[in-house]
Amino acid sequence: MTPLLSVHGITKSYGGHVGCADVAFDLYPGEVMGIVGESGSGKSTLLNCMAGHLTPDAGRVVFDTRMDGPRDTVTMSEPERRMLSRTDWAFVHQHARDGLRMGVSAGGNVGERLMAVGARHYGEIRNKATDWLERVEVDPARVDDRPTTFSGGMQQRLQIARNLVTGPRLVFMDEPTGGLDVSVQARLLDLLRGLVRDMGLSAIIVTHDLAVVRLLADRLMVMKSGHVVEAGLTDQVLDDPQHAYTQLLVSSVLQV
Amino acid sequence: MNAYNFAYLDEQTKRMIRRAILKGLAIPGYQVPFASREMPMPYGWGTGGVQVSAAVLTPQDTLKVIDQGADDTTNAVSIRTFFERTAGVETTTQTKSATVIQTRHRIPEDPLTEGQILVYQVPIPEPLRFLEPRESETRKMHSLEEYGLMHVKLYEDISRHGHIATSYAYPVKVEGRYVMDPSPIPKFDNPKLGDMAAIQLFGAGREQRIYALPPYTQVISLDFEDHPFEASKADHPCGLCGAKDSYLDEVIIDDAGGRMFVCSDTNYCTARQAAGHKGKDAA
């Protein structure tokens, strides 16, 4: 089977400081990869390099495109990469504010990706937006309200709807539950797990929260100081950590 | 007769502006940056349009200046006077006899012809500005033809008002390529933008942008399949000349709140009255 995403030797440094170094892995269709580590571990740098927000110093990010099969997204033209990021890719930001248009209604937020790829029937766009609000458990009657009137949890669910409406094949998530209350986090995690299962989503989730990867990720990479120190099946890594740093991470979560 | 160079601007500046105009004509709808000069009038008074007019005027030209269709507003009069003084050109209020027409917020009712130039005063040239304030990003969106956001704006209109409520500065797509703000003309005027025989030039002074439509350019107003574009106007004939095909202003005529609808294009209206047409409110 061809990997959906194949990452080779991704390296990024800032001046003399290592962001991430020589990271490689394959992601197969329908798989969810978790990347965990503390802040400064390089996990966000890696995510941004893969999603095309940062240009790595070295390495390839090969995506299995619909049209032309596997292509290196680092060297493809900017128009092609931007097209990917509004069709087959999605990016869920930690802060809903960064991923939503706060001055645009919920329906307009969800409909934007549809309009970006040529949808020109208002009624159909609105119906699709309403359906998606229901799927992420936002009252469809709020379709014309702006996200500024939504709670933090609702904003995050709206951001997810806005990203998934075009049926992307790969979703990047950056601390999707970060900054939310614990009870709100739990509901969001349940929702994400349901969507991942129902849609067969492939995703890469960066988080410092081991509960998130325990629930969502099939496989796990543990990062420290820009390097991957341990990788494997999620349950295996969390239940039987081999690297001293992973052991420390796991034990600190047990104390919480 | 005057202490200025012809049409106020020095020759080098006019050449620079003409280069921007030619580039704009070569890439219809594309916003060309230019180094806007200080003009002896405040921004908002059409300094972009004035600079474009100054760059295209020749001593043989006949200039008409309108403000929302009228030749006699303070703004129109002061710009007309400015060019009478600095360029010594003939001026007129007749659309048909003008070779250069500078306009704020209207297209004349009389069809323009080959050889005429229509110069628009533009306050905000960037149609994507309202939803995407970063200029680096809007420039990229234009170059990559990423125009989904324009429809988000129209979507918002419908979701809030039940129909596309944008009635001025209604966005258009030029030759299937660039999305353009036609300046705050009423959308009633949008159909005249396309396939026009005259050259159309747009100047934004504060924003330092020039763009253009060469003659007979395809210009399409954006819309949705189930909410098609409509060039609407007040559903009345002109009270003075009886015209049913012209854009109308509503004017209050007495202290009792009486009102009537009259042509916003004053030259069109007076010419019709002179030819014997009469509306129901005519004296």
Ligand SMILES: [Zn+2]
């Ligand atoms: Zn009239």
